Amino acid sequence: MIVSLVASGLFLFVLFVAAVRKFTFLGLKIAVMLFATAGIFFVWNPDEMNRLANLVGVGRGADLITYATTLILFLTVVAAIIRERRSNDVLTLLVRRLAIQQARFPGAEDNRG
Amino acid sequence: MTEGAADDMPREDTLWFVIAAFNEGPMIAEVVRSVTPRARVVVVDDGSSDDTGDQALAAGACVATHLVNRGQGAALQTGIDFALAQGADLVVTFDADGQHDVDEALQMAARCRDEGLDAVLGSRFLGATVNMPASRRLVIKAAVIFTRLTTGLKLTDAHNGLRVLSREAARKIRIRQDRMAHASEILSQIGRLGLNWREHPVTITYSAYSLAKGQKISNSVRILEDILFGARS
Numbered sequence A: 001m002i003v004s005l006v007a008s009g010l011f012l013f014v015l016f017v018a019a020v021r022k023f024t025f026l027g028l029k030i031a032v033m034l035f036a037t038a039g040i041f042f043v044w045n046p047d048e049m050n051r052l053a054n055l056v057g058v059g060r061g062a063d064l065i066t067y068a069t070t071l072i073l074f075l076t077v078v079a080a081i082i083r084e085r086r087s088n089d090v091l092t093l094l095v096r097r098l099a100i101q102q103a104r105f106p107g108a109e110d111n112r113g
Numbered sequence B: 001m002t003e004g005a006a007d008d009m010p011r012e013d014t015l016w017f018v019i020a021a022f023n024e025g026p027m028i029a030e031v032v033r034s035v036t037p038r039a040r041v042v043v044v045d046d047g048s049s050d051d052t053g054d055q056a057l058a059a060g061a062c063v064a065t066h067l068v069n070r071g072q073g074a075a076l077q078t079g080i081d082f083a084l085a086q087g088a089d090l091v092v093t094f095d096a097d098g099q100h101d102v103d104e105a106l107q108m109a110a111r112c113r114d115e116g117l118d119a120v121l122g123s124r125f126l127g128a129t130v131n132m133p134a135s136r137r138l139v140i141k142a143a144v145i146f147t148r149l150t151t152g153l154k155l156t157d158a159h160n161g162l163r164v165l166s167r168e169a170a171r172k173i174r175i176r177q178d179r180m181a182h183a184s185e186i187l188s189q190i191g192r193l194g195l196n197w198r199e200h201p202v203t204i205t206y207s208a209y210s211l212a213k214g215q216k217i218s219n220s221v222r223i224l225e226d227i228l229f230g231a232r233s
Helices: A002-020 A026-044 A046-055 A061-101 B025-035 B052-058 B072-085 B102-114 B134-151 B167-172 B182-192 B208-213 B217-229
Strands: B012-021 B039-046 B062-066 B090-094 B119-130 B163-166 B197-205
Touching: A002 A026, A026 A046, A046 A061, A061 B062, A061 B072, B012 B025, B012 B052, B012 B072, B012 B102, B025 B039, B025 B052, B025 B102, B039 B052, B039 B072, B052 B062, B062 B072, B072 B090, B072 B167, B072 B182, B090 B102, B090 B167, B102 B119, B102 B163, B102 B197, B119 B134, B134 B182, B134 B217, B163 B167, B182 B217
Parallel strands: B012 B039, B012 B090, B039 B062, B119 B197
Antiparallel strands: B090 B163, B119 B163
16 A cells, blocks of 8 residues: 555656656657556556556566566666767867867967967 | 978978877877978877877977867867868878878878879788787777778778878868777768778887877777767767
């Protein structure tokens, strides 16, 4: 009972955050809100999760959750790597621009950057 | 400005040597001084913690400083951008550790200009190597085969830092691989852009200094990783 309450609370929190936050894509906002709503539903109706699992050919609901979690985790990591690459590219451009703007020329000692 | 009297040849003000340097304090001044009588030099100090930048400046190079280390690929692109902005019509990429020969670089530049080429690439396997360890030869040979397969260029060397690019080629090629995979990236862009290139025999001198500073075999794993997974969106 307590675990179910805590889990529902977490999903409610996700739902709330997704509802107020701005997303780059509206589709993502809807997906996260649907995910949280489904989470709350399945916490209180675990048998439905088993039925859903059987529907897609997985034995138990718990197994389906494991697979789904792994997939979501994987996608999150890929997104994080892409974000890191982009910010690295931006950093390089910034460092390059500064280096060229503040370049020092031989014989111009006052030009120290 | 440093004007050397070592040679009869005048300095070519539109020929720029681009040297990426990371903690090359002990060697950089000597390398810069070997070039300045004949061509302009820009050293990109890639966030060194030693006095690489000051040494290079005192030796007569222009110095562009990366405030944080971004890798050799990023540093070369910075140097190329700088040289182009200064009006370079030929750009030479040159190693900071003294393993390249200035006269050979100048021969390559002359060939690039005389034959109207877009790029002249140094090849140590057409030329000579001094004190090259067998393990490094093996790794580079493997890289050559890999590069031939991926770029379609019939090369005899890969990951040779000595190259000459025409102004047009230097403008077209954009190095986006910040780290060491840029060497393969430049070649693949030469292939994709359909540039007119030749290889030129060069001598690479492996000194104790350059071997200590140069790429370790373990780096090749990281280069491969950058090539395979480093493609940007």
